[in-house]
Every structure is written in structure tokens, then in C-alpha cells.
Amino acid sequence: xxxxxxxxxxxxxxxxxxxxxxxxxxxxxxxxxxxxxxxxxxxxxxxxxxxxxxxxxxxxxxxxxxxxxxxxxxxxxxxxxxxxxxxxxxxxxxxxxxxxxxxxxxxxxxxxxxxxxxxxxxxxxxxxxxxxxxxxxxxxxxxxxxxxxxxxxxxxxxxxxxxxxxxxxxxxxxxxxxxxxxxxxxxxxxxxxxxxxxxxxxxxxxxxxxxxxxxxxxxxxxxxxxxxxxxxxxxxxxxxxxxxxxxxxxxxxxxxxxxxxxxxxxxxxxxxxxxxxxxxxxxxxxxxxxxxxxxxxxxxxxxxxxxxxxxxxxxxxxxxx
Numbered sequence: 177x178x179x180x181x182x183x184x185x186x187x188x189x190x191x192x193x194x195x196x197x198x199x200x201x202x203x204x205x206x207x208x209x210x211x212x213x214x215x216x217x218x219x220x221x222x223x224x225x226x227x228x229x230x231x232x233x234x235x236x237x238x239x240x241x242x243x244x245x246x247x248x249x250x251x252x253x254x255x256x257x258x259x260x261x262x263x264x265x266x267x268x269x270x271x272x273x274x275x276x277x278x279x280x281x282x283x284x285x286x287x288x289x290x291x292x293x294x295x296x297x298x299x300x301x302x303x304x305x306x307x308x309x310x311x312x313x314x315x316x317x318x319x320x321x322x323x324x325x326x327x328x329x330x331x332x333x334x335x336x337x338x339x340x341x342x343x344x345x346x347x348x349x350x351x352x353x354x355x356x357x358x359x360x361x362x363x364x365x366x367x368x369x370x371x372x373x374x375x376x377x378x379x380x381x382x383x384x385x386x387x388x389x390x391x392x393x394x395x396x397x398x399x400x401x402x403x404x405x406x407x408x409x410x411x412x413x414x415x416x417x418x419x420x421x422x423x424x425x426x427x428x429x430x431x432x433x434x435x436x437x438x439x440x441x442x443x444x445x446x447x448x449x450x451x452x453x454x455x456x457x458x459x460x461x462x463x464x465x466x467x468x469x470x471x472x473x474x475x476x477x478x479x480x481x482x483x484x485x486x487x488x489x490x491x492x493x494x495x496x497x
Contacts, residue, residue: 207251209233210288211262211361212244214276214335215295216328218305220345220353221264224293227357228262230449237264241275245282252288267328280338291361294332294339298346299325354447370444371482372475373452376410376468378460378489387454389439391432391467396425399462409490410465419463433474444480460489 211233213224222237229235236247244263251258265276283290297305299322306321336342341360345353377384379394399405399418408415419425436453443451453471457463465487472485 206256206259207248207261207288209260209361210248210251210283210290211293212276212280212290213262213264213293213295214266214332214339215293216297216302216325216332217266218302219295219297220343220348220350221266221295223350223353224295224357225262225264226449227354227362228260231358231362232260234258234261235263236261239263239265241265241279244276244279248279248283248288252286267331277335277338291340292335292338293357293361294336294342296332296336296342296344298344299329301346351445351447358447369480369482370440370448371450371484372440373450373484373486374468374471374475375452375454375486375488376460376464376490377454377456378458378464378492379456380458381460381489381492383456384452384454384488387452389451390454390456393428393455393457393463393467396428396457396463397422398458400459405462407493408462409487410462410467410469411490415462416466419466425467429470432471436471436475440475440478440481460487460492465490 211228213221213228215221225235225237234251239247244265247261247263250256251261280290280292302325303321343353343356348356375384375387379392384390396419399408399415402418405412405415405418410416410419440451455464455468455471468485468487472483475481476483
């Protein structure tokens with residue numbers, strides 16, 4: 177039988193329980209939000225955790241309830257810098273229910289801002305998902321998935337009633353689930369925002385590994401062949417003027433803007449959190465840098481985008497310099 181150990185500050189919290197319920201925290205902490213994600217195996221808990229991770233939450237998957245206590249104690253410690261955290265705790269953690277319910281009680285008593293998210297789905301949907309992935313159900317490793325789902329339902333029912341939000345993912349796509357969670361839990365300034373990094377690179381130094389879209393701009397005029405521009409970079413206006421001198425750069429921008437204007441809202445609607453648009457030229461110091469800077473400047477004005485720029489090879493001097 178599991179030993180239920182309350183959080184260490186609980187004694188003080190119990191004495192001041194009324195203060196906690198009034199919305200004033202019993203203890204001082206930088207922790208602004210703590211989310212516990214639970215529910216049925218196969219109902220989308222990993223997708224849910226990814227939403228919080230993309231929003232900057234400190235996230236831990238498959239955490240036993242006893243470890244949640246220890247984690248919260250670290251977060252409320254004076255030296256902790258964690259402001260938002262999310263954990264997934266479910267039947268994979270073994271002896272489960274009473275311990276997790278007690279942890280939720282402790283969080284109530286401490287007055288910490290916290291939420292319990294419960295995910296469920298119809299039995300046949302869960303069975304189908306397990307068959308598609310060929311995984312074993314944690315409550316029926318040697319038996320049928322249906323038996324495991326039934327056993328899990330009996331265990332989860334009491335905790336379901338404690339949830340701040342219950343989401344049925346039976347007919348819900350991953351993108352819709354992400355959108356629903358963001359709307360319910362995340363601040364408006366973080367929900368639905370796409371982080372876009374425009375990154376320049378040089379093909380001679382190898383292709384980037386993290387790109388989602390790659391654009392080759394080696395067809396444009398190369399400032400490398402002008403001795404006065406060779407040691408400069410695409411951050412210099414003289415280099416930009418050189419690249420644009422024959423009109424092809426402006427013509428290229430017309431087509432590229434149109435493509436990105438179409439694609440970026442599609443990624444936002446799909447729920448994608450991060451996008452890397454890599455722009456490559458030969459050395460990664462002139463053409464790709466100028467274009468990455470241009471794109472970053474243009475798309476910083478979009479409210480649903482969080483834009484950054486990175487230049488992978490800008491410090492790699494050309495030969496003969």
C-alpha cells in the first residue's frame with residue numbers, strides 16, 4: 177500500500193486554508209501555474225503536454241504522484257525560477273488514485289494556481305488507436321486492449337469529477353485538441369502563436385538539420401566576387417544593393433512573399449508551434465543573410481507570429497580574406 181505523504185508546507189497551509197481558498201497563496205512562490213494532465217491511455221495526453229511545452233512550461237511526462245509532490249516542493253522553493261509547469265500522471269505510474277487525489281488536495285490547500293486536465297475517448301476509439309500503434313495497454317499487457325480500457329475507466333472515474341476541464345477526443349484531431357487546450361489554459365498572447373525563425377546558412381558548410389522549409393538563393397548575384405564587398409555581410413546596405421541591382425531580388429520577393437503569406441497562416445491554423453525557414457547561399461554570409469533579415473523584418477508585424485532571425489555561417493570568413 178502506498179504511503180501518502182503531504183507536501184511539506186501543508187501544515188502551514190492547513191492553518192491558513194481560508195487564505196488559500198480566497199485566492200491568496202499560503203506560500204510565496206514564482207510558480208504561476210501548475211497543470212496536471214491525466215486521463216485515459218491513448219486519449220492524447222502527449223499531445224496535450226506538447227502544447228504546454230511549446231508555450232514555455234516546464235514539462236514532465238509519466239510522473240508518479242509521489243514524485244509530483246517532490247517536484248512541487250522544488251518549484252515552490254525560494255531559489256526556483258520555474259513559473260509555469262505541467263506534468264502527465266496516469267496509470268503508468270502504478271499505484272495511482274488515492275495518491276494523485278491527495279496531491280490535488282495539497283495544491284488546493286497551498287493556494288497555488290493549478291489545473292487538472294482530464295482527457296478521455298470512447299472505448300472503441302481507444303482500442304482502434306492502440307491497434308494502429310501496436311502498443312500494449314498498461315493495464316492489460318498480456319490481455320485485450322478492451323479489457324485494459326475497461327479497467328482504466330473504473331480507476332479514473334473518481335478523479336474525472338475533480339477535473340477543471342474534461343475533453344473527449346473521440347472525434348477530435350490533434351490540431352483541434354491543441355487549439356482547445358490553448359484557448360482554455362494559455363494566455364491570449366501565447367495561444368495560437370507560431371514561432372518562426374528565418375535562418376541563413378551556406379551550402380558549402382553543409383545543409384541545416386532543423387529546417388522545415390529550405391530556400392536556395394544561389395541564383396542571385398553573388399557579392400563574393402566583388403573584392404570591396406567580399407568581407408562584408410548581408411547586414412550591410414551595400415551588399416543588399418549589389419544583390420538587388422539587376423531586379424531579380426525584387427521579383428523573387430514578390431513570389432516568396434506570396435508563398436509565405438499563404439503557408440504561415442496554414443501552420444498557425446494547424447497548431448504548429450515552431451517553424452524554421454532556412455535561406456541558403458554559397459557561403460552563408462551575403463545573399464542568405466540579406467534575405468533572412470528582410471523576411472524577419474517583414475513578418476515581425478504579424479500579431480500571430482513570434483519572429484526570430486539566426487545566421488549560422490555569417491562569421492565564417494571566405495577564403496583569401
